Structures are given as structure tokens and as C-alpha cells.
């Protein structure tokens with residue numbers, strides 16, 4: 001289905017999440033997936049559609065101007081027909097422009113489809129069906145103005161010019177209780193470093209290059225019920241829950257966010273820190 | 283009616299226990315409708331399907347949200363993950379030779395009190411995560 005078709009099929013709640021681009025939820029994983037998956041599906045379909053609408057907008061404007069100029073220089077019927085055609089092309093451009101703006105306004109971070117949805121799909125396996133999972137997600141762009149923390153601008157005169165901006169994006173946190181009684185809390189904070197390099201070549205032509213690097217910090221806290229799990233290290237006698245804190249940091253390109261494998265690896269590492277409790281109820 | 287013999291979970295595994303809808307055409311275990319694979323036309327369990335697609339079981343998640351059957355993806359990913367990350371899930375069910383290639387960490391059956399389910403209620407009847 002087309003992106004605009006998918007957009008039209010969204011519920012009012014889904015549309016309001018798309019508009020706000022951030023949401024706090026506390027529901028069973030099945031319900032969260034039913035709510036968020038259509039938004040992610042729309043976002044994935046909208047990426048090429050947005051590009052297409054942008055291209056046709058530009059092409060139609062250029063074409064209508066060319067036809068209009070041609071028409072003005074003609075006489076009689078030919079003039080009438082070409083000006084009419086220019087008008088029609090302009091209407092087409094307006095329609096493409098509206099579509100483009102609509103899709104642009106509804107753009108959410110790829111983190112939804114690349115991290116939140118797969119992570120919830122795995123979590124759903126370990127959380128009892130009726131148990132809620134708490135989510136707090138910010139899907140606005142990582143380089144949104146409100147996330148800007150630092151502008152490093154070492155050289156303001158002359159070329160090459162190097163401007164680095166740093167953004168802090170604490171975009172994902174949540175908690176859940178697994179069916180085995182283990183409590184889980186997680187938090188993902190991305191740090192974007194955007195480097196803009198402006199060069200001037202010997203002929204005086206100015207060229208700009210932008211590079212974005214993402215550093216993801218993932219923190220996971222797990223509390224294992226000692227009824228089922230025996231800590232391998234640092235056990236406190238008599239504790240009902242054994243808390244384990246884990247953290248991981250990864251640097252990478254913006255196109256391949258590492259949040260999903262990092263979350264899974266950290267939780268798996270947490271489970272590696274405990275043994276099955278002797279005599280635990282099965 | 284038989285109970286579904288598929289194991290649910292990722293970090294720890296537990297019996298599904300839902301009423302079985304049919305028997306898997308490949309392993310002939312009874313399985314519920316949720317544990318049947320759509321790509322097999324609902325004739326094969328998700329575990330058997332995961333074995334068949336092992337090669338691309340670790341394909342990038344989220345490539346087709348809402349289009350892929352995500353539970354089917356999860357079972358393929360689970361199988362691939364255990365192998366590639368040498369992860370040994372805890373096992374809250376009976377030993378099942380079907381899962382022999384999973385390195386499962388089992389609980390000591392004989393010492394356990396028999397009825398405390400893992401979704402967990404303490405003696406006072408409260409879910410066991412409220413007691414901290």
C-alpha cells in the first residue's frame with residue numbers, strides 16, 4: 001500500500017503519536033506492537049514516497065515555468081493551450097507539494113522501525129501476555145534544535161572551515177517485568193556529532209561536506225528474584241532480588257543504529273551473571 | 283486436547299501451554315495457532331521454520347515492520363542468537379529432546395516446590411515482583 005494510504009488508515013491515537021513524535025505508554029507488549037507497528041510501517045513506506053513527491057514537485061515547477069514562457073511567446077490557440085497546460089502543471093506541483101509536506105511533517109526517527117519494534121518483539125516473548133511494558137520514546141530527529149548541546153567552531157575565518165555540533169538524544173527508556181520475575185529497566189542515549197567541513201578549491205569553488213557519527217550509550221538494570229536465580233558474584237545474604245547494572249557504548253554511522261543488538265546483548269549478559277537457584281521452583 | 287509444546291521466551295524459556303491447534307507437519311509436536319508459521323501456510327511450527335531459515339535468521343530486524351510476521355522473525359532470531367552469541371537460556375519446562383541443540387540451563391526439578399508457577403505468585407498471593 002502507498003504511504004499516503006497507510007497514513008490514512010492510522011487511528012486517531014496513531015496520528016497523534018505521529019504528530020507529537022514522542023509518547024509515554026504502559027501497556028501489554030501485544031497492544032504496544034499493534035499500536036506502533038502501523039506507524040513504523042508508514043514511516044518505512046514514506047521514505048521513498050517523500051523523495052518521489054519532492055522530485056515531482058521540483059520537476060513540475062520547472063516544467064510549468066518552461067511551458068508558460070513558451071506560451072507567452074505564442075499567439076492564438078497555441079498560446080491559450082500552452083498557458084492552460086502550464087496552469088495544470090502548476091496544480092500538479094501544488095498537489096505534490098501538499099503530499100510532500102504531509103509526509104515530511106509525519107516523519108519519525110528510524111529508531112522506531114530499527115530498534116523499538118524489534119526490541120518489543122523480543123520482549124514480548126519474555127513478558128507474561130497481560131503484563132504491561134512501560135515505554136518513553138522520543139522519535140524527533142536526533143539533530144533537533146532542542147537536543148543541541150555544543151557547537152565547536154575552532155576556526156571562523158578562512159578555509160577550510162570546520163564546524164562541529166553535538167546533540168544529546170535520550171530517546172528511549174522503559175521497564176518491564178519478565179515472566180520469570182526478573183525486573184528490567186533500560187535507557188538509550190544517543191550522542192550525535194555532526195561535522196560540517198567547508199572547503200575552497202584553488203579555483204575558488206566552495207564545497208561542503210557533512211559527516212554524522214552516533215555514539216549510543218545503553219544502560220540496563222536488572223533485578224533477579226533470588227527465588228529462581230543465584231548470583232554468581234556479589235550476592236547479599238537474604239536479598240530477595242539481586243540487582244545487576246550493565247552498560248555499553250558503541251560508535252557507528254547514523255544509518256545503522258546499534259541500539260537493538262546492544263539492548264539484547266546487555267540483557268543476555270545480565271542472565272550470564274546468575275545461575276539457576278538450587279531448589280528453585282520450576 | 284494437547285498442549286502446545288513450543289517454548290516461549292528469549293532469555294529464559296517456558297512452556298507455551300496454550301491448547302494445541304494442530305501438529306507440526308515436520309516435528310509432529312502439538313502446537314497452538316500462535317506458534318504456527320504463516321510462511322509455511324500454518325502447517326509447520328515456528329521452531330521448525332526457524333531451523334529452515336537459519337542462514338538468514340539474523341537478518342536485520344525491522345526491515346519490513348508490519349509486513350513480516352514478527353513472531354516468526356523472533357524465533358529465527360532467537361535460534362541464530364543462541365548459536366552466534368553462545369547464549370544458554372534458562373529452561374523452566376521439562377527437558378525436551380527437540381531443543382537438544384539449545385544449551386539450556388535447567389532448574390533442579392527434584393528440589394523444587396511443585397506448584398509455584400514462574401509467572402510467580404508468592405505465598406501471600408501477590409505477584410512476586412511487588413515484594414521488593
Ligand SMILES: [Zn+2]
Pocket residue numbers: 306307308309310311326327328329330331
Ligand atoms: Zn515443528
Ligand SMILES: [Zn+2]
Pocket residue numbers: 286287288298299300313314315316317
Ligand atoms: Zn504455543
